[in-house]
Amino acid sequence: MKFSAALAAALALGFTAAASADTIKVGVVLPYSGVNAALGNQIDKAFDLYLKLHAKDLGDHKIELVKRDEGPPSGANARTVVTELVTNDRAKIVTGFVFSPSAIAAAPLATQAKVPMLIANAGTAWITNLSPYIVRFSFSMWSPAYPMGTYAAKDLGCKTAAAGYTDFPPGQDSVLAFKTAYEKAGGKVVDEVRMGNPAQVPDFTPFFQRVKDEHPDCFYVFVPSGAHAAGVMKTYGELKMREAGVKLIGPMDLIPDYELARMSDAAVGLIVMGHYADDYDNPANKDFIKEWHAAYGPDSYPDFMSAAGWDTMAAIFHAVQALNGNLDDGTKVVDTLKGWSTDGPRGHIAVDPQTRDVVQAEHAEEVVKKADGKLGVKVLATFPDVKDECKVLKVGRCGQ
Amino acid sequence: MAADSLAPTVAAALPQARERAARFLAARHRLRPIEALPWLIALAAFFIFPDRMMLGSQALIMILFALSLDLILGFAGIVTLGHAAFFGIGAYTAGLLITRLQWTEPITGLLAAAACAAVAGVLSGWILLRYRGLALLVLTLSTTIMLQEIGNLVPDFTGGYDGIPGVVPAPLLGRFEYDLYGHTYYLYALVVLFLLFFLARRIVYSPFGRALAGIRENVARMHALGSPVHWRLVTAYAIAAAIAGIAGALFAQTNGFVTLGVFDFERSAGVLMMLILGGTGWLYGAFIGAVLYMVLENRLSAVSPEFWQFGLGFVLVAVVLLVRRPRWDWVKLWRRVVART
Amino acid sequence: MANTAISILFDGVAYAMFLFIVSVGLSVTMGLMGFVNLAHGAFAMAGGYLVVTATQSFGVPFPLALVIAAVAIGAVSILFERTLYAGLYGASELDQVLMTIGLTFMVIAAITYFYGPLPEHVRMPDYLTGEINLGFRSFPTYRVFIIVIGAVLVAVLWYGFERTSLGAKIRAAVDNHRMAQSIGIDVARLFRISFALGSGLAALGGGLAIQLFGLTPSFAILYLVFFLLVVAVGGSGTLWGTLIAALVLGICDTAGKYLYADAGGFFIYAVAVAILLIKPAGLYGRG
Structure with missing residues (x-):
């Protein structure tokens, strides 16, 4: 005891x-x-x-x-x-x-x-x-993509758009969100291009050539940041798509902060929607x-x-x-x-x-050349308090 | 004449010879006490590391997967870069049964996975095993990548790279719930491994297994002997596929989800390396290799990710040049270099 | 419509030339010794990183950097051949696969350690950027550059293969290894020469690829699959086989991605598997 x-x-x-x-x-x-x-x-x-x-x-x-x-x-x-x-x-x-x-x-x-x-x-x-x-x-994948759809249709004046994405769930989600908002705001998505899965070679030329030939006003691209993002900028510049009148837009993954400094001038004028950049004031x-x-x-x-x-x-x-x-x-x-x-x-x-889930502001940002010659971003417009629209609209598994 | 008198003698000697051969094989492959060791270690681990049983069950699954590869690589000499295909088919069979058909009984799930993987093994083996060398490497690799691509074309069905969550099997045998610590999973995987190991052991030491070794050592001679080489290989391939399928099904059930990642090339290559580290063609290579690989990965990548990759590469080169090809004579080479300069 | 076809053909040929430049060495060494060298992609990648260092850190002009990388990697590969490969001639393909994949891991790890995992770039000279107008339409200059290099290499290799005694010996050794040896051809020496040449060309291809795809340490594995496809489909040890296979796979891949983007990644494998099922030794292979 x-x-x-x-x-x-x-x-x-x-x-x-x-x-x-x-x-x-x-x-x-x-x-x-x-x-x-x-x-x-x-x-x-x-x-x-x-x-x-x-x-x-x-x-x-x-x-x-x-x-x-x-x-x-x-x-x-x-x-x-x-x-x-x-x-x-x-x-x-x-x-x-x-x-x-x-x-x-x-x-x-x-x-x-x-x-x-x-x-x-x-x-x-x-x-x-x-x-x-x-x-x-x-x-959420929807946080930047959904406001981008609205912004593209209303402020960028894109009447038609094509969407290209790396074919895995983040890409599928991002394009679905963009399309939902964009069509709601009166735009028309003319083509949705799957650009291979993330394990594949980042060779975008055939896909971009296809979109260039379709002449949309805007081209919404989602790729995972890293090697793929660099490939997007290269191909966009090389195919002279801007000169052909196709605006490249996308979520902030296109311009990772550690990459931006090394990207060529082809990136200047690119418009992305994001919630963070080193340049935020x-x-x-x-x-x-x-x-x-x-x-x-x-x-x-x-x-x-x-x-x-x-x-x-x-x-x-x-x-x-x-x-x-x-x-x-x-x-x-x-x-x-x-x-x-x-x-x-x-x-x-x-x-x-x-x-x-997080509620935060999303900013439409343009890539600009800063005074010191480096690339940076300039905020064009702000969407305050963005919620995950996927859950608001109860799309697919978000509604369960 | 001599021939007349010889025939009955041969006829009389035949059963005797058969019996001698059987005895010889049986003696060679009887169970030795040392073979209890891996199982004792596995049981001891259960009591010594009760908090790490989830890791333990994953190790057992990798051992089972490597074991299935040893059947075709070590015993039949088939070099494949696409073994993950069968692992993946098994994982998806188990996952889809539970999530789409609400068939949650785990053991029949394993059997269904084995059946699906075996069918895939027969079909692909029947076509692909006519090829050897580079063609076979490229074909096995490509078909696995194509499976993954097809899966990605129907994401609503396969869940794509995000996968299907909620692969939760019913309690084991209707009684044992799965605890947070993974104890049930561990014992479940251990019993499955135990049964399949002895099945594999039985197969490789049977006349069928000997015929496979014959094919590995000298295909032309086996053809000349009238051995149905192609069908022997296809059968071995299907058996290995079934066991790999069971490993995949266990993986899906214990992880509670399944994604297209099960078809990754890294999985095919990884299991090959495990087996090489442990040694091919003696079944226990799977045990040593899988555990060694996981321990090395854990220790070396703690130092830095590059260190692990470099270390793995170095070990592979060293194993090939020093262990698998002992004829490689460093001393002689060194003398030659010295003599020249 | 015609414009689309030209786009596809042009991009496909440029891609095919990249595949050819890297794969041809792999094909010849495999044909000569039956050696499955999975480290070939690592040599190509190392070449790419040499080009990056030469242009970024030492300000070497891009075309010169390509040559330097090719020569340097070719020379270094002889060292590897003497120490690591020589012991494995006639070994099982499994041993060759394991040793060379181990070597690949070591190269990847070393490069990640020194350069980091992020993609590397090179700054192109002005005359390689922009477009060239060929009268009926304009094409990206850099891709034209790749096609020209590829065409020149095809011509040079054709001459070497068909018109020199070295080429004749290589063809003889690919056809019948033992017979070639018994009439006094030193096959091991041939192998050494073609190994160094092939590795050098791979390095050149790696350097050319930077501007097309960007360069990360995963290059060595990512593209290896395609090099193997080209060699297997073409038939090992043949110049024409490698060229035709590179063209077929390069153009099919580009066309598939352009026309049926949904199943884009699928095409190159489907075509390769279909060809191999019908001709297991490849288009131009024997056996």
Whole structure:
């Protein structure tokens, strides 16, 4: 009897000790290996930077990031990794997720383990419907594409448009969103061109030649940022499509910030819809850029993924402060984040309490040559408080 | 005459000879105590690392997949760059059964996956196994890529690269729920691997398995002996396809989703490398190779992603030049270089 | 309509010339020794990165940089041939595949380490940008440049293959390896020469590809499949086979993407598989 009482006391002591030790583990799931490590790196740097600069705001609490490799874009690793973060590392929150398939694969675990899953990139619109524990701080594929459709028809004067996209879900989503808004505003989509899957060679000439021969006013293109985006600009310039009267438009993925500086002048005049660029003129972004260069050197540029990573970490800090470090109840964490808002590098963003998805401003931007000869963007128009129209209109899986 | 007297002797000796041959084979392939080791380790892992069973179940699935490749590569000598096709077909069979037809019973799901993959194996094997060398490499690689492309043409059906979520099987045997830790998945995969391993072992040590080895070593002679070479190869290919299909189905069921990523070239190439690391043609190569590969990947990519890729490349080159081709004489080469300069 | 056909043909031929320049060396080495060299794409990629460094860091003009890359990679490949490849002649194709894919990984990793994973560009000289007007319509100058280089190489290789004793020896060795050896042809030496030449041409192709597709470390694997398709479809060891296969696959790929974009990526594989099923040794192959 005595022994078991002592044991119980020891156990109880152990538990309280564990609770007051107050190191909160946050699981980070990002691609750290393979060709996509560069994408993970953009978010990873933002997480580390925020943590480094704001650790003192947490008082007695401490956040420890447990980083795990998200693996290939197919999401094949995600479930294993998230399981281990929850069962083995006892993470209170999991975050990251560059690729939508990873988030889709891990969503049932968030529900089962009641662990909040804070998405810092993955953009397939319907992901937030998969679990009540998912909160997204990045964007939905619809966020830039839908306003672009409206803008193209009303402000750019595009009577006809063609759409070209890399044939995988983000591309399909983006074009569907563009088309929905564009046709609603009176435009006509003359052709939708699938341009191969993301694993394929970024050779766009035949596709672009086809569109050039169709003479639409505007050509909406979605490709994953990176090698494909560079290929788009090359082909557009080489085929002289601008001279042929075809305007190239698209979401911000066409001009990743780290690429823009190296793109040729063919990119000048390109009009994209986006929610982040290094050139944004707001105080939070000025600080962000300054701290980024101080930490990672002048040749490293943050991009829209880094900005979303920064805001995601800000949300985690908010949850820790609001709940005084006790994140054991995942439902409470999600509740404190519903309706939360901040002024980050992207400007004012908020979390929609109904859908748990981000609400942010989208900007129509033109690529211009800046005074120092480098390429940059100039904001032409702003769509404030853009919600995910896919869920508003209940399109396909978004309605489930 | 001699011939008359010889015939009965031969006839009488025949059953004896057969029996001797059977005894010889049986003795050569009897189970040795050491063969219990992998299973003991797998069971021990269950108790030592109870929090890492999801990783464990994925390792078991990769072992099963590599094992299926060993059947055709190690025993029949077929070099393919498209083995992921069967893994993918199995994964999609299991995934679509559950999500589209609400057929959630997991074990019959495995059997259905095996059947579909085997049919694909017979059809593709019947056509492709007439070819060898470069043509076979290119054909297996291309057909797998084409499967992925076709899948991407009908995203409503296959879910495209985002995949189909909600591949949640009914409780195992109607009783065992799947816990968050992956314990049920692990034991499930372990039992399936155990059964299929002994099936594979039985096959490779049967006369059929010996005939495959004969084809691997000398096709012309097997033809001359009157062995139905093509059908033997197709049969082996179909069996390997069925086992790869089961591995794919287990993958879909334990991960709860399936995407077109199952057909990735990296999967075909990865399983080949695992098998090479562990050694081909002795069945246990799958165990050693898959575990070694996963451990190496985990450790080396923690240093840096380039380090892992470089390390893997280096190990492959070293394995080929130092282990698989021991005739390679570094000392002699070095002397020659020295002599010349 | 006619304009469309010309566009497709033009882009298809330009693409085909790129495929030919890179694949021809692979085809000859495979025909000579039956060596499955999957590191060929890595040589092409290394050539591309050399061109990037030469033009960006040392200000070498682009055409000269192409030549430098071809010569340098050709020379380095002899080193590889002596140390790594020589031990694997006559080995099983599995061993060759594994060794060369391992080598490819090492090259990719090394290049990622030094250059990073982002796409690299080269700045083109002015005379290669813009369009050339050929009277009835204008074409992008750079693609015309590629087609011209390809045509010149075809002529030079044709002369080398058909009109020199080295070419005759290579053809003899491809036809019958043993017989060639028994009449005193040093097949190993032929292999070494064609290996160096082929790697150099691959590097040239890699350099030319930068402006077409951009250059990332995944180049070595991404395009390898197409080089293998060309060699398999053409039949290994034949100049004409490689040329015809490159043209057929290049034009079919471009036409498929232009006319039936929905199934665009599918065409090149379907055509290759169909040809291989009918002619397993390739269009011009023997066996």
